[in-house]
Amino acid sequence: MHEGVEWALHSCLNLAWAGDERAITAARLAAYHDLPAAYLNKQLQALARAGIVSSAPGPRGGFRLARRPEDVTLMDVVAAIEGPDQAFRCTEIRQQGPGAGMPDNYGDPCTVSRAMHRAELAWRQELAGQTLADVKATAERTAPGVPARVRRWFADSRV
Amino acid sequence: MHEGVEWALHSCLNLAWAGDERAITAARLAAYHDLPAAYLNKQLQALARAGIVSSAPGPRGGFRLARRPEDVTLMDVVAAIEGPDQAFRCTEIRQQGPGAGMPDNYGDPCTVSRAMHRAELAWRQELAGQTLADVKATAERTAPGVPARVRRWFADSRV
DNA sequence: GAATCACTACTCGGATAGGGTGTGTCCGAGTATACATGG
DNA sequence: CCATGTATACTCGGACACACCCTATCCGAGTAGTGATTC
Numbered sequence: 001m002h003e004g005v006e007w008a009l010h011s012c013l014n015l016a017w018a019g020d021e022r023a024i025t026a027a028r029l030a031a032y033h034d035l036p037a038a039y040l041n042k043q044l045q046a047l048a049r050a051g052i053v054s055s056a057p058g059p060r061g062g063f064r065l066a067r068r069p070e071d072v073t074l075m076d077v078v079a080a081i082e083g084p085d086q087a088f089r090c091t092e093i094r095q096q097g098p099g100a101g102m103p104d105n106y107g108d109p110c111t112v113s114r115a116m117h118r119a120e121l122a123w124r125q126e127l128a129g130q131t132l133a134d135v136k137a138t139a140e141r142t143a144p145g146v147p148a149r150v151r152r153w154f155a156d157s158r159v
Numbered sequence: 160m161h162e163g164v165e166w167a168l169h170s171c172l173n174l175a176w177a178g179d180e181r182a183i184t185a186a187r188l189a190a191y192h193d194l195p196a197a198y199l200n201k202q203l204q205a206l207a208r209a210g211i212v213s214s215a216p217g218p219r220g221g222f223r224l225a226r227r228p229e230d231v232t233l234m235d236v237v238a239a240i241e242g243p244d245q246a247f248r249c250t251e252i253r254q255q256g257p258g259a260g261m262p263d264n265y266g267d268p269c270t271v272s273r274a275m276h277r278a279e280l281a282w283r284q285e286l287a288g289q290t291l292a293d294v295k296a297t298a299e300r301t302a303p304g305v306p307a308r309v310r311r312w313f314a315d316s317r318v
Numbered sequence: 319g320a321a322t323c324a325c326t327a328c329t330c331g332g333a334t335a336g337g338g339t340g341t342g343t344c345c346g347a348g349t350a351t352a353c354a355t356g357g
Numbered sequence: 358c359c360a361t362g363t364a365t366a367c368t369c370g371g372a373c374a375c376a377c378c379c380t381a382t383c384c385g386a387g388t389a390g391t392g393a394t395t396c
Contacts, residue, residue, distance in 0.1 A: 149258075
């Protein structure tokens with residue numbers, strides 16, 4: 001899985017805690033966790049294309065959450081960064097070589113593929129069942145001081 | 160996900176259908192689906208290290224299933240090829256930069272990491288719940304002619 | 319004739335190159351602000 | 358003093374290199390079988 005997924009999730013949380021009043025620039029989001037700013041910007045662009053965050057150029061520009069945290073699932077974020085295609089892609093090797101056999105059963109999907117996709121579906125459902133708000137609430141429970149600190153740090157214009 | 164997972168699963172099925180009397184060489188397993196033989200050999204080595212297949216060198220050598228299909232889960236095969244580490248790896252960016260904060264809560268795992276791992280656990284459980292025998296049985300139901308054809312083809316010494 | 323030995327052919331196993339995708343970086347298009355200027 | 362136009366600084370967005378890992382390949386270590394040789 002891409003490194004950017006972790007960055008995107010943490011950045012979304014930080015955006016949620018920072019609030020919608022001001023837009024946060026990619027550079028500041030990156031600085032908060034010592035990440036390469038230009039590359040994090042790339043991930044945020046992907047989130048913007050997916051409609052998870054909204055972007056604004058120019059001074060006072062930056063990123064904001066485009067929807068409420070309750071309406072953003074982890075699946076949305078992962079799909080935005082990783083891309084829409086499945087992790088296991090069936091290349092239909094059963095149709096290649098001497099083992100190809102008769103193509104009567106090719107209408108039915110490959111059994112191996114089906115089994116793998118079933119597992120991947122379970123993964124996707126679990127991700128779709130958790131929203132950004134859920135993760136945010138859990139984080140606030142285990143580390144109560146974090147939200148205020150994040151909000152304060154992003155409110156300061158310096159560093 | 161690696162291409163080799165698909166190859167490994169199909170090859171395991173073919174080994175199961177071919178039977179244990181003779182060992183099947185990597186070259187023949189590859190030829191059956193028009194795959195690069197040397198590279199499939201690499202995947203079979205991984206399966207051998209994981210104890211899923213047994214290997215024998217020299218003439219009359221090759222690979223056999225080391226356990227009964229009922230005792231090989233899809234998770235075993237995937238873990239053998241993909242490696243043991245999780246797909247989502249938490250790099251603990253919360254401990255980097257100004258956002259590091261106080262390390263009191265670092266004993267608890269990162270909330271983001273926990274959420275992602277929960278989804279991955281669902282994936283792993285689904286894979287662990289399906290054995291090679293299950294997939295084999297389903298395949299035999301949808302394509303009844305396949306087992307006999309596979310067995311016959313691998314019994315013939317000539318291509 | 320039977321056993322022993324050397325030889326050959328064949329297979330896995332790990333060490334060795336090439337390509338594609340993820341990772342990281344840079345510069346240009348566009349905008350809100352601040353300032354100077356004129357009415 | 359107020360409105361207007363201009364210049365400026367700042368941000369995102371996409372185009373451009375680098376590196377690592379997956380893909381693919383090759384050759385050597387080891388073994389089963391075969392045939393010749395010897396007792």
